[in-house]
Amino acid sequence: MNIIGICGSLRQKSINHFALEAAAKAMPSGMQLEILSIKDVPLYNQDVQNAGFPDAVQTLAQAILKADGVLIASPEYNFSYSGVLKNAIDWWSRMDPAPFKHKPVAIMSATGGPLGGARSQYDLRKVLSGGLEALVLQRPEIFIGMAQNKFGADGALNDEATVKMLETQMQAFQSWILKLSPKA
Numbered sequence: 001m002n003i004i005g006i007c008g009s010l011r012q013k014s015i016n017h018f019a020l021e022a023a024a025k026a027m028p029s030g031m032q033l034e035i036l037s038i039k040d041v042p043l044y045n046q047d048v049q050n051a052g053f054p055d056a057v058q059t060l061a062q063a064i065l066k067a068d069g070v071l072i073a074s075p076e077y078n079f080s081y082s083g084v085l086k087n088a089i090d091w092w093s094r095m096d097p098a099p100f101k102h103k104p105v106a107i108m109s110a111t112g113g114p115l116g117g118a119r120s121q122y123d124l125r126k127v128l129s130g131g132l133e134a135l136v137l138q139r140p141e142i143f144i145g146m147a148q149n150k151f152g153a154d155g156a157l158n159d160e161a162t163v164k165m166l167e168t169q170m171q172a173f174q175s176w177i178l179k180l181s182p183k184a
């Protein structure tokens, strides 16, 4: 079962990127994660689209189309998810075939504050479900608050409760994918 990981933060020491790496370790056997970056996705412009989708957009879309599922981790920016992620989603939403249509997706967020991105995830869930017709795992939800205390400078996840949460969500995600596409 091949899962694509997308991070809503572009910075090198992103805790959301660290969370994706921790999720990869928490995956049950038979499931593997490949994290792809959206850093080369240009700003959405319909004129550019009309001339042809940019390479970075197409490469990511192909990988998503082929994958059994997508795992997204995004920081909360001003009570919503990040603009760079929304920008990439806007590109993908214009493509045919639609890379996220009926694609199993799981989401998580990590922030420095106590709420762990709770205010942002319902925006992301709404856009993925309504705009892109993705099949987003409902539960368990993962909000990693005070994340700077849970990950070391090297990115290692040191918090046992968060490890357990990730393991539980990854098992639920595996079951969700199998339920939706039994051949995965």
Ligand SMILES: Cc1cc2nc3c(=O)[nH]c(=O)nc-3n(C[C@H](O)[C@H](O)[C@H](O)COP(=O)(O)O)c2cc1C
Residues within 6 Å of the ligand: 009, 010, 011, 013, 014, 015, 016, 017, 074, 075, 076, 077, 078, 079, 080, 110, 111, 112, 113, 114, 115, 116, 117
């Ligand atoms: C533009 C901006 C807006 C932010 N807004 C919020 C916010 O609304 N809620 C929150 O909990 N943290 C907010 N933060 C703090 C982020 O949660 C924190 O910087 C986090 O580490 C970013 O994720 P990353 O480490 O994956 O880059 C904001 C940070 C930035 C740069």
